[in-house]
Amino acid sequence: MNRTPLVSILVPMRNEEQNVRDLLLSIQSLSYPNFECIIINDKSTDQTWELLQQYTQGDSRFRILQGRTLPERWVGKVHACHQLSEVAQGDYFLFLDADARLTPDTLEASLSLMDQHKAKLLTGFPAFPVETLLSKLLVPLQHFIIYFHLPIVFANYTLRADTTAAHGAFMLFERDAYLHIGGHRSVQSSLVEDVHIARKMKEAGFRVILANITSYVSCFMYDSNQATWAGFTKNIFVGLGRSVPLVLFLSLFYTIFYIFPFILLVKGIYMPSLFLLLQRLYIDKNTQQKAYVSLLQPFALLTLIILMFYSMSLSLRKKRYEWKGRTYL
Incomplete structure (x- = not known):
C-alpha cells in the first residue's frame, strides 16, 4: 500500500453552526500529510455556510460545496454523501458526521488497521460525551448493544450481512470498493444508511471491520x-x-x-x-x-x-x- 494515499474527508452539514468550528479545528490538527476535506452545505438555514467560509479561508485542503435540491426517494444525508463522493479524488473516502472530533493520529491508525486486516471499510462507534439526561440514558446504549448483542467475530471475520453493524459518524472506505457497490446511491432511501451500505460491502465480498475507535473519535451526537x-x-x-x-x-x-x-x-x-x-x-x-x-x-x-x-x-x-x-x- 502507498504509505500516504490521498484521503478524502467528506462531511455533510445541515444546520450545523454549533459544530463547524470544533470539527474544522479537529480536521486541521490532523498529522496525516495527504488529505483533502470536502464539506457540503445541505440547504442549511442557519449560519453554517458563513462559518464554513470563515474557518477554511486560506486553507487549500478544504473545499466547500452548496448542496443540490433533494430528489424524490432520497434521504437527505445520503444524497449529501453521494454528492461529496462525486467530486472526491482520494484513494480512500472518510465520511464524517459534523458532530465528530478526531485525534491528530486518527488517519494513520485507521489506514494501518485497514491494511492489517485487508479491509475495504473501517467503521466503529465513537466515544460519546453526553450532557443531557436523555443522551446519558440512550446514547451509551449503542456500545452496550454492540458488546453484548453483536457477535463481533462474525461481524469482523465473515461476510455474513446479518452480523453487520456500522456508525455513520465514521466510515472509511477504500475508494474502488465504494464505487463498485454503487456508493451511497445504492442505499438512497435508507434511514439507516450506515448499516445498509456496510451490508452492501459484505454482499460484494469486501471485508468490513468494526473497530473500537473511542480513543481516536468522539461524537457529540445530540445537544438537547x-x-x-x-x-x-x-x-x-x-x-x-x-x-x-x-x-x-x-x-x-x-x-x-x-x-x-x-x-x-x-x-x-x-x-x-x-x-x-x-x-x-x-x-x-x-x-x-x-x-x-x-x-x-x-x-x-x-x-x-x-x-x-x-x-x-x-x-x-x-x-x-x-x-x-x-x-x-
Whole structure:
C-alpha cells in the first residue's frame, strides 16, 4: 500500500453552526500529510455556510460545496454523501458526521488497521460525551448493544450481512470498493444508511471491520433532549427492520434480564443487579464513558423500550419521522 494515499474527508452539514468550528479545528490538527476535506452545505438555514467560509479561508485542503435540491426517494444525508463522493479524488473516502472530533493520529491508525486486516471499510462507534439526561440514558446504549448483542467475530471475520453493524459518524472506505457497490446511491432511501451500505460491502465480498475507535473519535451526537428523542425515534424501529415481533421480543428480554433484577433489590437480592452493573461498567470503561452513567442502566433500558414502541407506533400509523426540518416515512 502507498504509505500516504490521498484521503478524502467528506462531511455533510445541515444546520450545523454549533459544530463547524470544533470539527474544522479537529480536521486541521490532523498529522496525516495527504488529505483533502470536502464539506457540503445541505440547504442549511442557519449560519453554517458563513462559518464554513470563515474557518477554511486560506486553507487549500478544504473545499466547500452548496448542496443540490433533494430528489424524490432520497434521504437527505445520503444524497449529501453521494454528492461529496462525486467530486472526491482520494484513494480512500472518510465520511464524517459534523458532530465528530478526531485525534491528530486518527488517519494513520485507521489506514494501518485497514491494511492489517485487508479491509475495504473501517467503521466503529465513537466515544460519546453526553450532557443531557436523555443522551446519558440512550446514547451509551449503542456500545452496550454492540458488546453484548453483536457477535463481533462474525461481524469482523465473515461476510455474513446479518452480523453487520456500522456508525455513520465514521466510515472509511477504500475508494474502488465504494464505487463498485454503487456508493451511497445504492442505499438512497435508507434511514439507516450506515448499516445498509456496510451490508452492501459484505454482499460484494469486501471485508468490513468494526473497530473500537473511542480513543481516536468522539461524537457529540445530540445537544438537547428533544434532538435525542427525535434521532432515536427516526432510527430505532427502522434499524430493527420494522419488525414488530423483534420489538416485542427485545422489550420482554430487557424487562426480564435487565430491569427485573433491579426490582429484586427491594427484596434484598443484590447479586443479579451487581452483576449487571459490573457488566455495564466494563463497557463504559472500554468506551471512554463516564463511570456514573452505568448506574442509569435500568432507567436507560426502560426508556429504550418506551422509545421502541413509540417509533413503531409512528411507522404502523404511517406517520412521518422528522429530522433536521425534513420528514421521512
